[in-house]
Amino acid sequence: MRPKFRFSMANISPGTIISFKDNPTIIAEVYDDRHILFNGEKMSLSRATTIIRNVKSGGNGPRWWVYRGKTLTERRRDKERITNEY
Secondary structure: OOOOOOHHHHOOOOOOEEEEOOEEEEEEEEOOOOOEEEOOEEEOHHHHHHHHHOOOOOOOHHHHEEEOOEEHHHHHHHHHHHHHHO
């Protein structure tokens, strides 16, 4: 099982603005290595995803958020692949 997502796993620092995959006008600011500021409240990616999608479970929050054209899941995989090549 993979460790829980941290923004550092995707080379994303606090203060970075990310957007929601299905509606890029929905944005959040990375607060720390595990949380975002969304609608003025500190929360997890999954919690914000449940609010936006109006569902009970956000599932895999990083797959719903985008930075520089890639989902956070894709960015994490890219970094893991590069790290494992060396």
